[in-house]
Amino acid sequence: MNIEDKILAGDKIACARLISMLENNEKEAEEILKKLYEKTGNAYVIGVTGSPGAGKSTLTDKMAKKLREKGFKIGILAIDPTSPFTGGAILGDRIRMTDLILDEGVFIRSMGTRGNLGGLSKATSSAIKVLDIFGCDYIFIETVGVGQSEIDIVKMADTVVMVLTPNMGDDIQAIKAGTMEIADVFAINKSDLDGADKTKFEIEMNLDLNENTDFRPKVIKVSALKNKDIDILLDAVLEHKDYQMRTGNFEKRRIDNVKQEVLDLVKENLINLIMKKAVENDLLNKLAKEVYARKKDPYTAKEELINLLLN
Amino acid sequence: MERPIRVLVAKPGLDGHDRGAKVIARALRDAGMEVIYTGLRQTPEQIVEAAIQEDVDVVAMSILSGAHNTLFPKVVNLLKERGVTDRLIVGGGVIPEDDIPFLISSGVEAIFTPGTSTKDVVEFIKTHVKRQ
């Protein structure tokens, strides 16, 4: 059996292998995805984001378990930062998902951000496709909600759950500033701590200010560790899913995402092509020196590089 | 671009002494590897499943309780049963010299005992990893 057939037959080893090949940018992998692409489109993607220590992994674990009880097949992509200095990473989210490991219907994969701009979202969206082909009904992408590239990943989700904890103080400000608008559901984890109500109130207040009112995100208090009110959270996620399906937002969001994805691929490809040529004849270095010496301006340099491709 | 080596660092059995496992995890990360850390009390079945889903190149296990003769070979065998034979499997911990030949013959390719330098572990993995 080739790798395509194996994945379609539910072989976890093949599924894992293909994700690695895509992560490593192996050409062959893209060809395999081309062949299998028509099998995608069945999975619903849930993004789980929030600051470190907010309890994303435990919450993902608990939501996944609930969906398993309903018989769905689950994929989980847990993304952690790669060290920019060494290129290495410690990926520890599995620790909180130990009892899902032996579940036949769950596939968990940890990914390092590997520090390459754009590369991460490409690898993630490829991995989502593989899990979709593999037959997952729901796919969780779990990532720390800081930095543009991570926000880009979360945007690939059909529903985004933002995990907060009580008494975050300044964190709330940060979330307001950058990522508030990407959340479709807010989960206030560790609800047994003092201040959970206050945090809920603060978020509700912020939502009140939001002009765009055709969907108002729910704010749910949960305790991942105590497995409390996970049902309610999951209902809120599914409610958002229904809303999207009903209003056609789902289709719109996905088409937007595909647009972005295709554009990103084009960009990456073009740059690779230009770089290949520019490196071949050392043009980039030459141009940079000329621009520095004021013999040329950067705009002319750009045109020269693009011309490489057109000729 | 060279891809990072992926390593599963696992604690099979019940002992909670993870100082060594954590130091190794950090040293491997600092050597540019992607380390998937499983936490304590992992059964051989869980370790094998994680190794498969994470598609790791290396499975590194640490035991200080003396259960190594039972648990290390079991991981090797379960991987074999799943048809996975292209991974490097190494172990470490308080392991008597007498037990090492048995463990090596069961398919654990290196045993690192107390006092091993993390550099040696990194070097061993880099030179013995099976998949390119």
Place this chain on the structure above:
Amino acid sequence: MYNEDKLDKILSSYQNWEDNKIAKLIEKFPERKKTFTTGSGLEVKRLYTPVDIKDIDYEEEIGYPGQFPFTRGVQPTMYRGRLWTMRQYAGFATAEESNKRYKYLLEQGQTGLSVAFDLPTQIGYDSDHPLSEGEVGKVGVAIDSLKDMEILFDGIPLDKVSTSMTINAPASVLLAMYIAVAEKQGVTTDKLRGTIQNDILKEYIARGTYIFPPEESMRLITNIFEYCSKYVPQWNTISISGYHIREAGSTAAQEVAFTLADGIAYVEAAINAGLEVDEFAPRLSFFFNAHNDLLEEVAKFRAARRLWAKIMRDRFKAKSEKSMQLKFHTQTAGSTLTAQQPDNNIVRVAIQTLAAVLGGTQSLHTNSRDEALALPTEDSVMIALRTQQIVAYESGVTETIDPLAGSYYIESLTDKIEKEAMEYIKNIDNLGGATKAIETGYIQKEIQNSAYKYQMQVESGERVVVGVNKFKIEENHKKEILKVDPQVEIVQKKKLQRLRQERDNVKVKESIDMLVEKAKTDENLMPYILEAVKSYATLGEICGALREVFGEYEQSVIL
């Protein structure tokens, strides 16, 4: 301790010495290193003088043995009155074999028992649980039920020995078994002496044999405090342990800080449960590590005593002096033992023994030379015990109390460690206490950073470990070591099977059902655990029932 005039004089003569003697000399003959540090990385000066301890008030900070702040020791006469308890941690395989080892140790002059349990027992699983595979009888004795406990102490009169049990998450169950065995021997509970470790917080931090979440674990612990204060008054209900924190790689100051922070959490939990501080605090005991840096370790023990006394008096308003006394057991540092040239470990252990004794320990376990290789053999255990006896009877350090007090270096270091520990405790308070600091991973992260730093220093050669990164030799490792027969697991499982057939299973079910009911209330669970134990319910059944009600702890790992 000196008047201003004298200090000024010393300061100027010291300066004189530095300028005239040292400056020129080290130009020609530089010192071995740029900076000198303790084993934990605290900077060490070239020379200590009265100037370094000028701010230390003798009466307030050093004082007298048996008197606040107990810097010089908790008992007024210390080892002149009675030597420390020599207590070798032992246990392996089955109850029968461990019983034999205990009797041997008692014959050799050991003065207390210390029971090591295997990991399934420590985590509340029976020997036939799937997770127990390969672990039964390995690091200690396997105890599945009261039956095993009866065998373990067969022929050992429990009113005559004091017994320390290294048991944490299921401490209440093992204590109940001990009480039940005593009853069968006709010994009443008020005569029982010993200690259960019962320190769950350090399990979350460093040792890993936890079962239940923090809140429920704290309840079991305070239940034991309360029960013992009424019925087992001579029992040390907890041994708050820095040992494993240090083994996990902490510094000396972190060991003190995190252990005392745990201690604070237990005291608070007990007070919140309605207990009076002076009712339970005298039964709290501690457990520390003795590492290689002899003088730093002595300072550490002294700093810990002083700091705890202040915490109990000032923070918890304890009235009884007994509540302020930090009594502790010491074990030499397992992590310093090397697999290379293992006989060198005898020397390390001897130095560590001196540290513990000069630091004023109440009891001591000395590690055996072969523990980096496997479980110790009987010969090795004997040498370890003899090491204590040589220090006790031949070295002379026991003849006066706290002999290193007044050393400029020791006093200054004692002060430094105390201050650094206080700083950590403040940070932990700010995070909401030890339990919260553990949940956020703060304490674990601090320890890991120290451990990693240490490892890197060893690897760079900056720190010398004899036989490991310097003075290496080719050696033949084939030393005689102790192996646990794999048959033990099979035998133990069979015994368990037989027990399940022979006991009154109706009674077992009733007692377990009752325990489950009571676990859902606020009642003290000790009496119900005792009932279950007596009906020969197994450890796994009892802990399993409580797992159902309480749930299980999920590890918090920050890497």
